[in-house]
Amino acid sequence: MTSLTSLRISGLPSLTSLEHTGVQYLTSLKSLKIKDCANLGSLPLDKLVISLSHLTIRACPLLKVLCEKDIGQYWSMVSLIPFRIIED
Secondary structure (H helix, E strand, O other): OOOOOEEEEEOOOOOOOOOOOOHHHOOOOOEEEEEOOOOOOOOOHHHHOOOOOEEEEEOOHHHHHHOOOOOOOOHHHHOOOOEEEEEO
16 A cells, blocks of 8 residues: 555545544655545644645645635645645
């Protein structure tokens, strides 16, 4: 799994966290796309930001707040990812 370069997570409304799931060990991950995960409010971005070049978050209201420019808790990490889309 460490050679995985792209991961898409979609349509999991009961998912609340990706912490402690092993995602943090995907050291070759370049693209992460998360969609329709309304209760997802925790990502191991501190571990993923090193390798990620593309981050897309859609229809994930809790993550959107955390990633909000300049004020979100995750913004300092998200801002290091060259290509990012964060929207409703």
